[in-house]
Amino acid sequence: MITWIGNKLTEIFGTTLAPYVGYVLIGFAIITLVVLMAVISIYLERKIAAFMQMRLGPMRVGKWGTLQAFADVFKLMLKESLTPAQADKQLFNIAPYLVLTVSFLAFAPIAFSPSLQLWDLNIGVLYVTSVSSVGVIGILMAGWASNNKYSLLGAMRSGAQIVSYELSAGIAILTIVMMSGSLSVSGIIQSQADGWWIFKGHIPAIIAFVIFAIASTAELNRAPFDLAEAEQELTAGFHTEYSGMQFAMFFLAEYTNMFIVSMLGTTLFLGGWMPLHIAGWESFNHLMDKIPPFLWFFGKVFISLFMIIWFRWTFPRLRIDQLLKLEWKYLLPIGMVNLVFGAIITWLGWIL
Amino acid sequence: MNAVKRYFSSIFNAIVALLKGMRLTGSYLLHPSKILTQQYPENRETLYIPERFKGRVYMPHDENNEHNCTACTLCQLACPNGSIQIISKNIELPDGTKKKVLDRWVYNLGSCTLCQLCVDACPSDAIVMDNAFEFSVYNKSKLIFDLNRPGSKLKEKKTEPQV
Amino acid sequence: MEQTINNRILQSSDDEFIINVGPQHPSTHGVLHLQLRLDGEEIADLKPFLGYIHRGIEKMCESLTYKQFIYLTSRMDYLSAHINNQACCLAIEKSLQVEVPERAKVIRTLMAELTRLASHQLWWGSTGLDMGAVSPFFYAFREREMILEIFEETCGSRLTMNYCVPGGVMNDIHPDFVSKVKKLIQQFKANIHEYDELLTGNPIFQSRTRGVGYLPKEDAISLACSGPVARASGISCDVRKKEPYDAYDRVEFEEIIASEGDCFARYRVRMKEMLESMKIIEQLIDNIPAGDYRAKIKGIIKPPAGEYFQRVETARGELGVFIVSDGSNKPYRVKFRTPNFSNLAALKPMSLGAKIGDLVAIMASLDLIIPDIDR
Structure with a gap:
């Protein structure tokens, strides 16, 4: 089918233009997919939160409220995007686009299934981590340009938080990179053909997974680390002054970032699109192979997503100094020691 | 260590x-x-409302369109926020004597706090608290209404049959 | 003129800035306006501004008769509406020297404790909410809803029920009252462990509240704090114990006192107070005396000229009702000593040097009701 589309494009646009049109189409498809998934996860989050709190959640739009998220998006599209009179208008208007663009960029090297990968970069993991940290500039921009003290405080908190938690997230990723000996996303997934890293990486991989889970939740600015938008303290933090579609972009970026983090975690620790294999259980392994790889991938992604949602609706929020204490006194030292242990294990070749 | x-x-x-x-x-x-919330307008039939629930002040009428109000204005005096206005009129009875009877029992639901003091003050049990509660309107003048029905009159006291 | 304005608002230096929390802010629970001078995240100075919800209840009381003004007090501390009404009724009864029937006394006490329970449950939920945990709010509302249903059945309303009248209570209790209260106690006891699992034992919550917002005993006394705020600083000030009113002299309960004086101590005091309220309800629910629920008093109340004072323990502290009568059917002057007003005074000494996040925790632990401050 892909070749058929390719031939059709060459027919219409000629050989020089066709690849570019193809890129645009692929980009469009990915963006549509991501937006659709974000909308689904918004609905999921609302329903999960409601059930955890003995509520029914959205029930009115569509059967069981399934169309609620679409209705919300439609409402936000129709709303006016206000710009405060005293705001730095250019920065104020650029910031949401920057945040959203950055989170879309990080999708490029993700392998959804063996055949579906946009850009098999040999430093894919490095690319994702570096690109996703550009998003903090958008947040700082939004907070500064709003000319609102709450926004500024939120942006500053967010800056401090993301810069510090990136360290331990990076170290947790490094543990796996070291074990698998590859920085490319497909290479890491291939290295897990005989078992996922969380199973065959011994204790260092499990500790790295826990650190990655905590640090990436913190990088997402979600509860219990949602200090940047701490509703009870800073009303809405860095996006206090945003409304309409500009607000929706921050919202969308939050959910796309959730997907990226889940996808990265799935790729690194849970074997990407690799099916679950248990050594010795041949018939079981055969059965698992029957399930298509993209279902494996999205199943794992949604499980990690569910964990992030579960954290949010259970825990109270940390204070800014406690947040930094958790990073610098607990996660970073443990992560570093863990990295050394991981190195020793890799060096001795104890990996299953 | x-x-x-x-x-x-x-x-x-x-x-x-x-x-x-x-x-x-x-x-x-x-x-x-274990979900506790309910779907409100759908469950209107099964909704449990206790019989003492204070929704509004209501004047019961019997089948002859008669009520108990003697227009004594005790409820009007008891009301802390002036939600009640009793307008009475004088009518001439067949035997020639004049009598003060209720013309309009004007009730402003918009300013009523449902404190039950008027019901408490009423000596002849002419008014009660009703269970109805869906009163949203677009204009607050629609919240002022007469509690006595048109053409209603005071319930006659049962006279002893003459022997 | 400019001088007076400058005195009213805080001044900041170059490396500090002024931020206005409220009057519209998610964590002030109403229209409280706080002006903060911030040094980064730390609070260098704090100033509360009042009056956004001043309705002049004390003045309104002077133009209403004794029976009428009671309902207004429900609108002060709306979460302990019944206890406010009870205080007014007790003051009026004191002036008239009416003996309230035993049954009415017990019913009033039961209702007051249920009100306290409902109020503390809302506080527990909103504390979680202020700390960023949303789920506790709904778990707290589950039991609170049962209490409100009990109120609805007996009194006709859920929040501002105006159930107390001078001389007793408005209606007799509903036939289902006793069984429903027993069910509530059963369910509350079955669910109390969830409260501990979700918030009390949570390390994030503990680190947010332990050692935060310390209020020394001396400060608590000099700022006239009362209720759980003062008791968490080690002051014994429960009016139910000190000057028992209604049926409190015949029940056994413990006055919860903690000595730490921080947010976590205030949290623990309130949690234990819920259990004590349970104990009081359990003692009274099985022996509600038979008899009249309302003493016969005249339609128009005219207390003899003089001054009358009654204090009660609301869910937030000590409420004092002071009535001056000139012998007419309307009070000459009514003064309420509300607990939240003096508890608010403790906010500044507690939060100086704390972070913004701490301020939210401190306000949650004070359990402020803004209409009660402004009246």
């Missing part, structure tokens, strides 16, 4: 306590039968 032990035991205890909280919310997620 002790400090190291404390460091790790604090981490362990924190994780255990956090997992307890997650177990609680997770168990509610898996038990949708």
Whole structure:
């Protein structure tokens, strides 16, 4: 089918233009997919939160409220995007686009299934981590340009938080990179053909997974680390002054970032699109192979997503100094020691 | 050494306590039968409203379109926020004597706080608190209404049959 | 003129800035306006501004008769509406020297404790909410809803029920009252462990509240704090114990006192107070005396000229009702000593040097009701 589309494009646009049109189409498809998934996860989050709190959640739009998220998006599209009179208008208007663009960029090297990968970069993991940290500039921009003290405080908190938690997230990723000996996303997934890293990486991989889970939740600015938008303290933090579609972009970026983090975690620790294999259980392994790889991938992604949602609706929020204490006194030292242990294990070749 | 032990035991205890909280919310997620909220306009038929629920002041009329109000204005005096206005008129009875009777019992639901003091003050049980509660209107002048029905009159006291 | 304005608002230096929390802010629970001078995240100075919800209840009381003004007090501390009404009724009864029937006394006490329970449950939920945990709010509302249903059945309303009248209570209790209260106690006891699992034992919550917002005993006394705020600083000030009113002299309960004086101590005091309220309800629910629920008093109340004072323990502290009568059917002057007003005074000494996040925790632990401050 892909070749058929390719031939059709060459027919219409000629050989020089066709690849570019193809890129645009692929980009469009990915963006549509991501937006659709974000909308689904918004609905999921609302329903999960409601059930955890003995509520029914959205029930009115569509059967069981399934169309609620679409209705919300439609409402936000129709709303006016206000710009405060005293705001730095250019920065104020650029910031949401920057945040959203950055989170879309990080999708490029993700392998959804063996055949579906946009850009098999040999430093894919490095690319994702570096690109996703550009998003903090958008947040700082939004907070500064709003000319609102709450926004500024939120942006500053967010800056401090993301810069510090990136360290331990990076170290947790490094543990796996070291074990698998590859920085490319497909290479890491291939290295897990005989078992996922969380199973065959011994204790260092499990500790790295826990650190990655905590640090990436913190990088997402979600509860219990949602200090940047701490509703009870800073009303809405860095996006206090945003409304309409500009607000929706921050919202969308939050959910796309959730997907990226889940996808990265799935790729690194849970074997990407690799099916679950248990050594010795041949018939079981055969059965698992029957399930298509993209279902494996999205199943794992949604499980990690569910964990992030579960954290949010259970825990109270940390204070800014406690947040930094958790990073610098607990996660970073443990992560570093863990990295050394991981190195020793890799060096001795104890990996299953 | 002790400090190291404390460091790790604090981490362990924190994780255990956090997992307890997650177990609680997770168990509610898996038990949708414990959901408490209701779908309001759909469940109007099955909605349980206690009989004492104070929704508005109401004047019961019997089948002959008669009520108990003697227009004594005690309820008007008892009302703390002037939501009640009794307008009475004088009518001439067949035997020639004049009598003060109720013309309009004007009730302003918009300013009523449902404190039940008027019902409490009424000596002849002419007014009660009703259970009705869906009163939203677009214009607050629609919240002022007469409680006595048009053409209604005071219930006649049962006279002893003459022997 | 400019001088007076400058005195009213805080001044900041170059490396500090002024931020206005409220009057519209998610964590002030109403229209409280706080002006903060911040040094980064730390609070260098704090100033509360009042009056956004001043309705002049004390003045309104002077133009209403004794029976009428009672309902207004429900609108002060709306979460302990019944206890406010009870205080006014007790003051009026004191002036008239009416003996309230035993049954009415017990019913009033039961209702007051249920009100306290409902109020503390809302506080527990909103504390979680202020700390960023949303789920506790709904778990707290589950039991609170049962209490409100009990109120609805007996009194006709859920929040501002105006159930107390001078001389007793408005209606007799509903036939289902006793069984429903027993069910509530059963369910509350079955669910109390969830409260501990979700918040009390949570290390994040503990680190947010332990050692935060310390209020020394001396400060608590000099700022006239009362209720759980003062008791958490080690002051014994429960009016139910000190000057028992209604049926409190015949029940056994413990006055919860903690000595730490921080947010966590205030949290623990309130949690234990819920259990004590349970104990009081359990003692009274099985022996509600038979008899009249309302003493016969005249339609128009005219207390003899003089001054009358009654204090009660609301869910937030000590409420004093002071009535001056000139012998007419309307009070000459009514003064309410509300607990939240003096508890608010403790906010500044507690939060100086704390972070913004701490301020939210401190306000949650004070359990402020803004209409009660402004009246």
